[in-house]
Amino acid sequence: MTATAALPTDFLAAVETLIPAERRFDDPLSTLAFGTDASFYRLIPKLVVRVESETEVVSLLKLAHEMRVPVTFRAAGTSLSGQAISDSVLIVLGDNWNGREIRNDGAQIRLQPGVIGANANAVLLPFQRKIGPDPASINAAKIGGIVANNSSGMCCGTAQNSYKTLAGLRVVLADGTVVDSEDAASVQSFRQSHTALLDQLAELGRATRANTELAAKIRHKYRLKNTTGFSLNALVDYDEPLDILNHLMVGSEGTLGFISAVTYDTVPDHPHKASALVVFPDVETCCLAVPVLKQQPVSAVELLDRRSLRSVENKAGMPEWVKALSVNACALLIESRAASQTLLHEQINLIMTSIAHFPVEKQVDFSEDPVVYNQLWKIRKDTFPAIGAVRQTGTTVIIEDVTFPIERLAEGVNRLIQLFDKHAYSEAILFGHALEGNLHFVFTQGFDDPLQVARYETFMQDVTQLVAVEFGGALKAEHGTGRNMAPFVELEWGQEAYQLMWQIKRLLDPQGILNPDVILSEDPQIHLKHLKPMPAADEIVDKCIECGFCEPVCPSNGLTLTPRQRIVVWRDIQAKTRAGIDTSELERLFGYHGVETCAATGLCAQRCPVGINTGDLVRKLRGRDADNTRGANWLAEHFSTGVQGARFMLHVANGAHLMMGTRLLSKTSAAFTKASKGRVPQWTSAMPQPLQRLHLPKPSPDDERPRVVYLAACVSRAMGPAARDQQQEPLLDTTRALLEKAGYQIVFPDDLNNLCCGQPFASKGYAEQAEKKRQETLDALLKASRGGLDPIYCDTSPCTLRMVQELTDDRLQIFDPVRFIRTHLLDKLDFEPQAGPIAVHVTCSTQHLGEAQALIDIARRCASEVVVPEGIHCCGFAGDKGFTTPELNAHALRNLKNAVKTCEEGISTSRTCEIGLSQHGGIDYHGLVYLVNRNSRARAAAVST
Numbered sequence: 001m002t003a004t005a006a007l008p009t010d011f012l013a014a015v016e017t018l019i020p021a022e023r024r025f026d027d028p029l030s031t032l033a034f035g036t037d038a039s040f041y042r043l044i045p046k047l048v049v050r051v052e053s054e055t056e057v058v059s060l061l062k063l064a065h066e067m068r069v070p071v072t073f074r075a076a077g078t079s080l081s082g083q084a085i086s087d088s089v090l091i092v093l094g095d096n097w098n099g100r101e102i103r104n105d106g107a108q109i110r111l112q113p114g115v116i117g118a119n120a121n122a123v124l125l126p127f128q129r130k131i132g133p134d135p136a137s138i139n140a141a142k143i144g145g146i147v148a149n150n151s152s153g154m155c156c157g158t159a160q161n162s163y164k165t166l167a168g169l170r171v172v173l174a175d176g177t178v179v180d181s182e183d184a185a186s187v188q189s190f191r192q193s194h195t196a197l198l199d200q201l202a203e204l205g206r207a208t209r210a211n212t213e214l215a216a217k218i219r220h221k222y223r224l225k226n227t228t229g230f231s232l233n234a235l236v237d238y239d240e241p242l243d244i245l246n247h248l249m250v251g252s253e254g255t256l257g258f259i260s261a262v263t264y265d266t267v268p269d270h271p272h273k274a275s276a277l278v279v280f281p282d283v284e285t286c287c288l289a290v291p292v293l294k295q296q297p298v299s300a301v302e303l304l305d306r307r308s309l310r311s312v313e314n315k316a317g318m319p320e321w322v323k324a325l326s327v328n329a330c331a332l333l334i335e336s337r338a339a340s341q342t343l344l345h346e347q348i349n350l351i352m353t354s355i356a357h358f359p360v361e362k363q364v365d366f367s368e369d370p371v372v373y374n375q376l377w378k379i380r381k382d383t384f385p386a387i388g389a390v391r392q393t394g395t396t397v398i399i400e401d402v403t404f405p406i407e408r409l410a411e412g413v414n415r416l417i418q419l420f421d422k423h424a425y426s427e428a429i430l431f432g433h434a435l436e437g438n439l440h441f442v443f444t445q446g447f448d449d450p451l452q453v454a455r456y457e458t459f460m461q462d463v464t465q466l467v468a469v470e471f472g473g474a475l476k477a478e479h480g481t482g483r484n485m486a487p488f489v490e491l492e493w494g495q496e497a498y499q500l501m502w503q504i505k506r507l508l509d510p511q512g513i514l515n516p517d518v519i520l521s522e523d524p525q526i527h528l529k530h531l532k533p534m535p536a537a538d539e540i541v542d543k544c545i546e547c548g549f550c551e552p553v554c555p556s557n558g559l560t561l562t563p564r565q566r567i568v569v570w571r572d573i574q575a576k577t578r579a580g581i582d583t584s585e586l587e588r589l590f591g592y593h594g595v596e597t598c599a600a601t602g603l604c605a606q607r608c609p610v611g612i613n614t615g616d617l618v619r620k621l622r623g624r625d626a627d628n629t630r631g632a633n634w635l636a637e638h639f640s641t642g643v644q645g646a647r648f649m650l651h652v653a654n655g656a657h658l659m660m661g662t663r664l665l666s667k668t669s670a671a672f673t674k675a676s677k678g679r680v681p682q683w684t685s686a687m688p689q690p691l692q693r694l695h696l697p698k699p700s701p702d703d704e705r706p707r708v709v710y711l712a713a714c715v716s717r718a719m720g721p722a723a724r725d726q727q728q729e730p731l732l733d734t735t736r737a738l739l740e741k742a743g744y745q746i747v748f749p750d751d752l753n754n755l756c757c758g759q760p761f762a763s764k765g766y767a768e769q770a771e772k773k774r775q776e777t778l779d780a781l782l783k784a785s786r787g788g789l790d791p792i793y794c795d796t797s798p799c800t801l802r803m804v805q806e807l808t809d810d811r812l813q814i815f816d817p818v819r820f821i822r823t824h825l826l827d828k829l830d831f832e833p834q835a836g837p838i839a840v841h842v843t844c845s846t847q848h849l850g851e852a853q854a855l856i857d858i859a860r861r862c863a864s865e866v867v868v869p870e871g872i873h874c875c876g877f878a879g880d881k882g883f884t885t886p887e888l889n890a891h892a893l894r895n896l897k898n899a900v901k902t903c904e905e906g907i908s909t910s911r912t913c914e915i916g917l918s919q920h921g922g923i924d925y926h927g928l929v930y931l932v933n934r935n936s937r938a939r940a941a942a943v944s945t
Contacts, residue, residue, distance in 0.1 A: 007046050007089070011067045015049065018059050023050040023094065029589040032572055033565035034074070034090055038137075038547045040396045040447070041082035041483060042532035045072075045090040050558075052094040054172065054260045060091060061258065062176035064513050072515045073254040075113055075142035078548045079149055080399060081482025082530075083253040083518045091258075093144065095558065095894070098871075099261075102127070108167055110182075110263045113144025116552060119870055121269070129266040132160030135478070136381075139607065140549045147262050149480040150227050150251030155300045155335070157436055158225050160267050161478075162250045163233070168263035169246040174256075174509045181246055182263060190242075198241040200507055204500070205244050208235040214496055221493075224403045225436040226474035227251050228481050229489045229519060230501045248504060253480050254515045256508045270337035272344045273299070275373035278355070279331040279362040283417075286330035287410030289355050290434045293334065294406065296354050297347040301434045302333040302380050305413065308429035311386040312379055321362055322379070329361055330413075332434060333380050335373075336366070344368070383431050384442055385609035388545045391427070391444040393536045397545045399442045402467045403474040406437040412473070415466055416441060423459040438477040447531040457528055468492035483530075486521040535575035540617045541567045543610045550604035550614070555876035555892035560593035563604040563614035569594060570617065595621050596678075597888050599878035600763060601844035622765030632766040636773055639714070640753035646718040650690035653683050657723065670886070678884035686918035688719035688911070691730055696748045705745040708824075709784045710735065711777070711803075711814075712748070713796035714756055715911040722915075725924050731911060735795050735817075738933040742828040749777075749784035757794075757802040763879050774802065781812060788812050793820050795927065797909040798879070801845040817909050817928050818851040821858055829936040837865035838931060839899075839906035839923065843913050844874050858928065859907060862935040869899035877916040893920035907931050 015024065025031065025048040035044040051057050064071045072086035075093050097114025106127025111120055117138040121130045133146050134153035141151065147169075152161045168182040179190040191198060209215050215236050222233040234247035249257055280286040286303065293301050306329045313322040336351060338344035348366045367373055388397045404412030413430060416439065420428040425443040432439035446452040467473040468491050475485050475492050490498040505512075505520055517526050536542055550563040561569065569590055576583045600615030626632070635642050657665050662685050669683035694717055699707070712732055720730045739746055749755060755777045758770035781792050781803075788811025794800040800816035807814070815823070840859045842852045859866045876882070876892030893916060900906060906925035908914050914925040 007069060008067050011063055011069050012047070014063050015047070015060070018056060018063075019049050019051070023052070024048070025050075027589065028586055029569060029593060032586075033561055033569055034092065035085060036532060036546055036564070036568050037074075037077040037079055037082070037084040038545075039080050039082040039085070039482065039484065040398055040445070040532050041085060041530045043085040043087040043530050045086045046088060048090045048092060050092045050094045052096040054178065057091065057172050057258055057260065058176045058178060060089075061172060061174060064089065065175050065511055068511050068513060070513050070516050072518075073144070073148075073258055075144035075148075076116070076137075076140050076548060076551065078137040078141045079145060079253075079482065080401075080479045081476070081484040083149070083480055083482040083515065084145070085530075086515070087530075093142065097144075103263075106266055108263055108265055110168070110261060111143045112261055113142060113147070113259055115143045117141050117143060117146055122870070124266055125269065127266075128269050128271060130269040131264050132156055132165040132267045133162055137547070137549065140547075140552050143262060144259055147250055147259050148253050150231065150478070151480075152225065152433075152478040154302060154433055157433070158222070162262070162264070163231060163247055165265045165267065166246060166250060166262065167265045168261075169249060169259060170261035171246070171249055172258040172260055174511065174514050178260070179242070179245075180261070181242055187242065197507065198245075201241040201244045202239070204503065204507075205235045205239055205241070208232070208500065209239075211496075214500075217494070217497065220472075221474065224405065224474050225433070225438045225477040226403060227478055228474050228476045228485060228492050229498070230256075230504055232493075232497060232500065235500075248508075251480070253482065253518050255505065255519050256514065268339070270299075270339050272339070272341050272368070273335060273337040273373070274344060274348060274366040274368045275333065275335045275376050276348075276352075276366040277331055277333050277362075277364040277376045277379070278360055279325060279329050281326065281359055281361045282328045283330045283413050284410045285358055286332060287413060287434075289332060289358050290409055291406055292354050293332070293351065294435050296351045297336055297338075298334055298351060298435070299337045300333070300335040303413075303430075303432050303434040303439070304331045304333065304380060304383065305417070305430040306330060307417075308383040308431045309379070311390075311429050312382045315382055315386065317375065317378065319375070326361060333376055334366075341368075380431065383429055384440075385611075387427060387429060387442045387444065389543050389610045391543070392446070393542045394448060394534055395444045395446045396532065396534045397442060398445050399440055399479075400463070401438070401440050401477050401479040402463070403477040404437045404439065404467065404471050405473060406435075408471055409434065409437050412437070412467075412471055413439065416463075419459065419462050419466065422462070423455060425459070433477075436477070437473070448533065453528060453531070460527070464488045464491055481519045483517050483521065483526050485527070486517060486519055487524045487527050489520065533571075533575065535571050535578075537567065537571040537574045538617055538620070540620065541570070541612055541614060544608075544612050545610065547609060549607045549609060550612075552871070553603040553607055553873035555599050555601075555874040555878075556597045556888060559888060559891040560597040563608075563612075566594045566598065566614050566618070567612075594618070597885060599844075599874055599876050599881060599888065599892075601874050601878060603844050603847065603874050606847065619762060619765055619767070622763075623767055624765070626765035629766070632761060632764070632769045636761065636769045639756050639773070643714050643718050643753055646714075647690040649681075650688060650719065653687055654689050654723065657683070657687075673884070673886065681880070681883035682886045684886075684915070684919045685724055686722050686915045688722055688915065691716075691718055691720045691732075694732070694753075696752060697746075699745055699747045703745045705743055707747050707786075707790040708739055708744045708820075709747050709749060709781060709790050709792040710739070711755070711781060711792055711794040711799070712752065713794065713799045713911070714760075716795050717753065719911055722918065722924075725918075725926075727924060727926055727930060729930075731795060731927050731929070734927070734933055735793075735929050738825070738929050738936075739793070741933065741936070741938045742825045743938070747784055747790065749780040751780065755780055757799040759798055759802045760879060762802070778803065778807075778809065778812065781814070782809065785812065791815060791820070791824065793817070795929070796911060797843050797845040797849065797851075801848050804849075816846065816849055816851065818846060818855045818858065819849065821928070821932060822851070822854045825932070826858075826861075828939055829932070830939055831861040831936050833860075833862055833864045834935055835864055836905070837867055837903045838863040839867045839869065839903040839921065839925075841872070841875060841906060841908040841913065841917055841925065842868070843908055843910045846909055847873075855909070855928065859931065862931045867900055867903055869896055872896060872899070875913045875916050877910075877913050879912060882912065882916040889916040890920060893917065896921045905931075
């Protein structure tokens with residue numbers, strides 16, 4: 001069948017028996033959300049299936065093979081050439097593809113395809129090893145995509161990509177057959193069942209190697225960085241057919257099979273590094289230095305033309321000298337790494353001596369200082385997002401990826417710049433991995449006007465002719481062929497090699513069901529079809545480039561929508577509304593999937609290349625629907641009554657618990673919460689008891705100890721420990737004990753019970769009331785701190801963040817628990833670490849405040865073992881979402897219990913977060929101060945102050 005036809009009813013019926021309903025999606029919202037990847041194409045799948053096992057993949061492929069239903073595999077969807085989308089069936093990886101096995105002290109690692117690349121490196125870090133590929137998307141991209149696209153990166157080159165570091169592969173072929181090259185029984189079975197296939201692969205290899213002209217061409221092409229078409233080097237590098245098969249899978253973009261596990265030979269991750277930036281007066285000089293540097297001990301050499309440097313010169317934190325560079329300047333960012341500092345210094349001397357004879361316009365010498373080299377790398381990394389941030393609304397950002405022979409790099413750079421001018425891409429910038437002649441060029445493009453599409457078409461015709469024909473380069477170096485370069489594969493490779501690729505495709509996918517029109521296509525216009533619209537939606541999110549970098553940190557990822565998907569759907573709703581199309585059903589679905597289940601904590605902004613906080617859009621939409629202004633005003637005016645009301649509700653819940661017991665109350669409460677659509681909060685066994693007393697002593701005028709103003713958050717004033725908690729001392733009392741132990745006199749602001757940072761109002765969309773309460777609190781803190789003379793301690797990090805964001809009064813020194821302990825208490829306390837392991841949850845606000853590592857470091861002073869669960873970036877409690885939308889909290893923490901099973905206690909810096917963490921982690925979570933107070937004693941000097 002063709003992908004445009006409806007899916008066969010027999011296929012759908014069979015899928016229903018294989019995959020539970022909660023992992024099948026065919027509604028208009030879900031299919032739209034999954035219809036986009038990081039490329040500039042869009043296809044709306046008819047069915048999205050989230051798979052959790054290889055068995056499910058095998059069954060689905062057998063069905064698809066039998067009924068000729070096209071399927072596409074999707075890992076993280078960060079690919080740039082349109083290879084992770086489908087208008088038929090999209091098979092998406094679920095949670096259970098995260099296995100990893102370290103072998104031989106880190107010399108090898110076996111990974112399932114759902115492991116994020118950065119997480120693989122995190123587990124290899126203690127061995128000073130890493131995987132070879134290092135794509136810019138490594139914090140979001142998954143191993144399945146990294147292998148299937150043969151991704152590389154800044155340091156990877158051609159020697160450390162997936163093809164070169166592959167040690168083993170487990171593959172599911174188009175007919176559902178599984179073969180694991182590391183399992184002798186699997187290999188033997190496959191050789192018996194697929195003898196003909198292996199014989200044909202062996203024959204293709206023999207014929208290719210015997211064709212001396214073709215074999216030489218293949219070897220030449222892979223001397224360059226090259227991901228255009230299939231990995232034909234497998235046919236000349238190997239003669240064992242299973243080795244050929246495995247290496248053909250690398251870079252096959254899901255067109256030849258499904259990769260269910262990969263084993264890498266890892267590479268050294270040297271701990272010592274230094275970076276330098278050398279600016280040459282022109283492109284020619286810059287590029288002449290590259291072959292010289294290639295012979296030196298460098299780990300990365302990044303080229304930045306003057307346009308790319310100009311794109312970032314006005315960004316915050318950029319050195320002033322960038323603006324003063326000449327019009328033809330061209331820079332190389334150079335990094336060297338070594339196993340020891342002595343060796344690193346030797347390498348730096350060799351590098352600088354080798355290029356000493358080149359004229360230089362500006363030079364930042366090699367530095368091992370993280371502040372310096374991170375600033376240099378920021379120049380390089382900010383170039384792409386800089387273009388995305390300033391583009392015209394409605395246009396998309398395109399990043400192309402080509403390779404020139406290094407000996408002709410200068411000529412290639414200048415010819416590309418001429419093409420930018422010829423086709424009026426004045427904003428285009430050019431940078432890249434110079435050691436491999438691999439250049440990225442970024443430009444903005446509108447696709448809503450036929451004239452713009454025509455301009456793009458003629459530009460690409462010129463680019464492909466220049467790179468592939470005139471220079472004998474590669475049209476794709478590391479981003480994969482996709483559907484973007486599929487029409488030009490034959491132009492680059494020639495007819496003979498191109499037909500060889502088709503032979504491979506038809507041999508391994510005879511029905512043509514695997515990711516059709518990707519890498520190979522019979523449609524010469526496929527690169528101009530299914531172009532993704534980027535309509536205006538809201539100025540908060542209009543700069544989104546839909547890269548997907550935000551998705552790993554989103555707590556609703558896998559439950560409803562991710563930030564990228566929220567933006568995709570909202571863009572579509574706005575475009576359809578302007579076109580007069582009814583969007584009522586889409587908006588109804590978006591109300592829950594897009595708005596209600598968004599934690600709005602803003603972690604997405606930290607990962608976003610252009611700094612978009614999708615939570616800001618969600619709060620704006622909540623504000624649009626916030627229709628209880630009178631109630632919000634009343635609560636703002638009578639906040640202490642509201643806190644008393646919260647205590648009363650906790651009293652009622654506590655009484656109900658005593659009467660009904662844990663199991664019955666949990667079940668009844670969950671039913672009421674669901675029936676009321678969250679208006680009735682859900683009770684759990686981690687629910688706090690009401691704070692029994694609130695004792696706020698006045699400071700003594702005779703007390704000469706240094707003062708600290710203590711802002712106790714409303715949750716700290718209302719909530720005590722849970723009934724089951726072994727720690728029954730309230731947070732207020734423990735905090736006071738710790739501060740007094742360190743020699744401080746505690747001062748509470750006047751009218752504390754009426755103070756609020758405004759967060760409860762802001763999260764519900766009542767921005768005016770939120771700002772009013774925030775300002776009231778800031779005024780009270782200014783008075784209590786004697787005009788800013790005294791530091792202010794806030795015991796809850798989300799409230800601290802709310803107070804300091806956009807804070808214009810620099811007299812106020814407001815600290816969250818982590819920063820206050822780090823800056824004011826460490827020199828006043830001696831620590832005695834406990835033996836038992838401690839689980840640490842770094843709240844979203846702690847991350848925004850830049851105190852994540854400090855929290856972990858403080859915990860390590862207090863405990864000999866600290867566990868930071870992988871993949872839990874936000875707990876999803878989100879103020880009160882844990883009570884009203886408990887499925888968000890449960891989903892975000894679904895893996896917590898297993899991750900902290902060796903711990904008896906957890907710590908955090910937000911009382912509400914600790915409720916959900918305690919419930920889903922199976923251990924009690926407390927504020928950081930409990931741990932610090934228990935495992936520290938006052939220094940003698942501190943007592944005498």
